[in-house]
Structures are given as C-alpha cells and as structure tokens.
Amino acid sequence: MKIHVTDQSGVEHELEGLDGWRTMEVIRDWGLNIKAECGGACSCATCHVYVEDGWFDKLPPPSDDEEDLLYSTLDKKPNSRLSCQILLSDELDGMRVTLAPSAAKDSEAA
C-alpha cells in the first residue's frame, strides 16, 4: 500500500506503507520532517497532519485525548489529525496527508 505525504515545503512524497503501522511511523521512517516527540503515545501533537481529499471521513473519530491535543496546536484545521493515531490498512491505500507546520522538527509550536 502507498500513502502520499506533502511536506512543509510543498513537496509530495509517495511512501510505501504497511498494514497495521501508524502513519506517523511510516512518515518518520522514510525520513520526512516530522518530530513525533512522544513516539506515538498520543501526548505531544508533533505528528500533526492534515488529511486530504475525502480521506478524512474514512478515518475512525479521534479519541478525547487526540481532540484535546489537536486543540492545543496553533495550526489546527477542520481536517487535522495526529498521524500516530491513524493506523494504516488496505482501506487507506492511497491516502493523502500534508504535514502541519507544527509537526516540523525545528518548530517551536506544538
């Protein structure tokens, strides 16, 4: 399966994903600019992405913890999610996400 990730510079990357992996792990392991400070424990919000092109509605709703963290970010949009909370599956083959500015390794905002 593949996911399409646009980085903070606007460059699109097609990444090979694995069923059952977290979207954050794929983005991080392919070396894109994602801080993911807490390693996927849903406690940092530095894996913030915007889910594009109708894929947002295919995702299970966020937990209360994820919602709270998203509200703490300065660049939240209606299609914001934490990428460590998006588990990949065949249904998400082709998903498009864009890395939020606050997910960058050198970002001060989280």
Ligand code: FES
């Ligand atoms: S990596 Fe910390 S909340 Fe996703």
